[in-house]
Amino acid sequence: MSSAPAPVSAPIPLPVGRLVGVGAIIFFANAALLVLQLVAGRLLSPYIGSSLETWTSIIGVFLAGIALGNAFGGRLADRYPSPKTLAILLGVGVVAALWMLLFPQLLASNGAYKSIPLGPRIPVLAAILCLPAGFVLSLLTPLAIKLGLPDVAHTGRVAGLIFALSTLGCLVGNYVTGFYLIPTFTVNALVLFSAGALVVLAMVALVVVKPSPSAPDAATNGGRTEATDASAGLNPHAFSDIRRAYLIVFLASFCGMTLELTASRVLAQYLGVSLFTWTGIIGVMLAGTALGNFTGGQFADRPKNTLAWLAGAVTFLGTIAVAGVVALVAAYDQDQPVVEHVLGIPAQNWAKYAPLSYEAFEERGDEIRVFIRGEVPELLPKLRIQLLAGVGIGVILGALLGYFVFGSLKRGSAPDPRSVLAATLCAGGAATVFLFVTMALISRYHLFELWDPVVQVLVWTFSMFFLPMFALGMVSPQVIRLAVPDVSQAGAVAGRVYAWSTVGAIVGTFAAGYVLLSAAGMNRTLLAASFVVTVTSLIVAKVWNNNSLLYLFSIVLGGIVGGFILTARTNRDTGIMVESNYYTIKVTRESPFNTRLKLTLDHLVHSSVDPYDPGYLYYHHEHTQMEFLRLARTQTAEPKALVIGGGGYTFPRYALEMMPEAHVDVVEIDPKVTQVARDHLGLRDYPGLQAIHMDGRQFVSEKAAPGSYDLVIQDAVNDLSVPAHLMTKEYNDAVKVSLKPGGAYLLTIIDSIAYGKLWKAAMATLTKTFPAENIVLLTAERPAPAGTAAGDSWDQTRRVLVIYASDKPLDLDKLHGAVVDQLSPGFAAGLAVGTAGGADIRAALPITLSATPLARDGVRIYTAEVPAARLKPYTDREPGVILTDQFCPIDNLMAEVFRQRYK
Known part of the structure; x- marks a missing residue:
């Protein structure tokens, strides 16, 4: 028997054509996967809200599906390394995508999901919706590496290229979905679009991708051939x-995932x-990973x-x-x-x-x-x-x-x-x-x-x-x-390594x-x-x-x-900083010459609070909210209000100090915001205050008793971040159910009249729930008369706006009268004398176009209506879109505001 060493065969060239085919399939399949991941939150938000737990569960479930798919897909790739297998998996992926279309409809058809407590419901529904698509579409990556790998000497380059194309597909899916698809199509249309793309990719796998000529022999000799045995010697540094x-x-x-979330x-x-910030973060992470995958393969x-x-x-x-x-x-x-x-x-x-x-x-x-x-x-x-x-x-x-x-x-x-x-x-x-x-x-x-x-x-x-x-x-x-x-083991090893990589991302x-x-x-x-x-x-x-x-x-x-x-x-001497799962919370002094504190949530100064003076309200829209509570007080001895978004708790604190008989429920998603308000901003345990830490939509839809509130105030805005699921017609319908007959809904938003689109969409959407004539834009600052030059600062400036909606028309005279009656008994008596002869002095008060809040007998009134004629040129030029759970491009509606914020 000869002991001469086996001849070393010439390096096998990379199968460029097959690599191009499988690379294109992986690219577009992962783009479709990211589209499904981004719309998953919109599909589930009506049933589980849009909290940190929601998005963590959705991302975690998709990553779990990717890990399981890669682990199982590696074995599948080594046993059935053919384009036909690729096409079959893409076909199963179509079914998984269509399941994401069907499952929310099953949830909507009955309320059985409400019997599951919200805590376990979030991961359970996320797993049922997202796991099939994440698992099936992740079976493709190890198979693509297997089909494109001629020998072990090319392992790094082929694996790096496939990983890079996979990541680039996610990058393209991220940008296209965020900037074009979501503001153009409904959520169901995007799911169908993804399913259709997978059908086309399955046809490409059958027609374009050619099988490896050595594939039939790969199973011989226990899955190893002489060539692979010889090539094994090319890897003397392999892990033992x-x-x-x-x-x-x-x-x-x-x-890597910790870095992304921290970013x-x-x-x-x-x-x-x-x-824009989220797209920038995701984009740079994917771009860096894609280039790193490709470069690492070459290295x-x-x-x-x-x-x-x-x-x-x-x-x-x-x-x-x-x-x-x-x-x-x-x-x-x-x-x-x-x-x-x-x-x-x-x-x-x-x-x-x-x-x-x-x-x-x-x-x-x-x-x-x-x-x-x-x-x-x-x-x-x-x-x-x-x-x-x-x-x-x-x-x-x-x-x-x-x-x-x-x-x-x-x-x-x-x-x-x-x-x-x-x-x-x-x-x-x-x-x-x-x-x-x-x-x-x-x-x-x-x-x-x-x-x-x-x-x-x-x-x-x-x-x-x-x-x-x-x-x-x-x-x-x-x-x-x-x-x-x-x-012979490339698929299994690549799949398992990628699976463990995904498990690390999950953790x-x-x-x-x-x-x-x-x-x-x-x-x-x-x-x-x-x-x-x-x-x-x-x-x-x-x-x-x-x-x-x-x-x-x-x-x-x-x-x-x-x-x-x-x-x-x-140095923390400048104030208090607390980092929560939702915000960087800062409390700083406004000035060394007064006791007022400033609460900042991330980039937005959310509240100005005097911990020693609960009667201090800095923002005019909070005075407007209080005036509506006073109006409710004229109709019930113990008015009840619901506030979505606690922040510095300035309004609830003020309301319960001024009106101890009232009841105020505050739904704040971040418990640490409430704790900071208790520890540093003077909030105490009032008998009428109930702080609830959960998603606002879930509370309104499932916890709020029908017909229980005189006033619902939504103030869950933070800079340029507006919760989309709190702006839709379906949410407005739930708010209406929670209101008493004649109760008022006050929607707080931050927008610009001139170039903003959110206020128009909000008002248009509210008309699908409340009578259109009962939708009113309120302000405490003077709106310029119609026909004012385009440079009018009131129109151009981004400011806090309050939208009134109810099944009852807004009666400003009655509102102002309630405020004056409760705050100035002497002025109320004067009004009674003035009206004895049939003339109502309130009718002469210059409310709607007041340069400053109305002041009479020491009483200031803040609520004023923006005349419909002042808004008509803007709504005629571009009517507001109707926001629904299926179509709610909130971020895109605020894109122009984002661009204008520093101009």
């Missing part, structure tokens, strides 16, 4: 225990919460130049960053003559504003914006020239240094693939720490204050979160390359959403994610045996420790 691979991708994905809380402080199969490229790129980018920071500091530093001579402005004027903290900037926002808009636009080109010059120098130096580092490492021996993976993990930790530097520079110097808000979102998200997600995206392809022993979703953000806060959550990623490199390689790796590991670990020390010593 596959569980190590599972642990690595689990931890990396855990940190929303970070940006909410500076940009608010809106469709996995070509380890010789990987470390050289990685080190060269880090050097290049690091040099640019340092040069940019130096140029930026030079531009703002009052000691540098460049400020005065290059920018042409006295240094002390600019320095007076540039170094302010974000909180200080908010305090002096108007003053600073006047300065910025008045003087800076003329100087901005010079500033940009200096910054571009600094960055340009950084590019040149970075290119030279990067090429030197790349060349020196390239000439060395081929690095251990495990060392490359460990370096990738350390790079992910470093990028996560570096985002703190980027965030500090942007917020400290207000770099993008003059930019379009949409551009601001893109710059914020990409500058802070792209690099960490790019590094984490490179992990999975490298792990798969180190875990696949031969082609990260629940951990960040329910525990980390509220318990540890944003900054420490980010640092903890960086620490976990960095320490994971110890599982991959013996870092202490490689000087370069040990140096990199030590530097990153030192940055993390320093970050923890700095966050532990953060």
